Amino acid sequence: MSGTPRSPRAEARPSGAAGSFQALIEQIYLERDSARGVPGTLLWFVEEVGELVRAIRRGERANLEEEFGDVYAWLATLASLHGLDLEAVGRRKYAAGCPRCRATPCGCPHPPQPA
């Protein structure tokens, strides 16, 4: 055992389904991301969200593709560090349509807040 402190929530076991984007990111980075732990990884994620916000405001296609890819990758990593399959949790929540009104497309009377 090493003496390196690690987040108790960090999870080194792959969580993404075979062939998924999350599984690809795990193959490339999971060992390194697990060693870094959740708090440090969250800082990277938030940094990339900021870059995506700037890219959206700029509206330049190549920059948008770059930053959507980065945020997607860091979101996948955070799911892996919590032992979650990102695709599965997203599909579970929205499989029956809008979680509030259960309709597809959403029939809520007002623009809903993020659930």
Ligand SMILES: [Mg+2]
């Ligand atoms: Mg970026």
Ligand SMILES: [Zn+2]
């Ligand atoms: Zn709805």
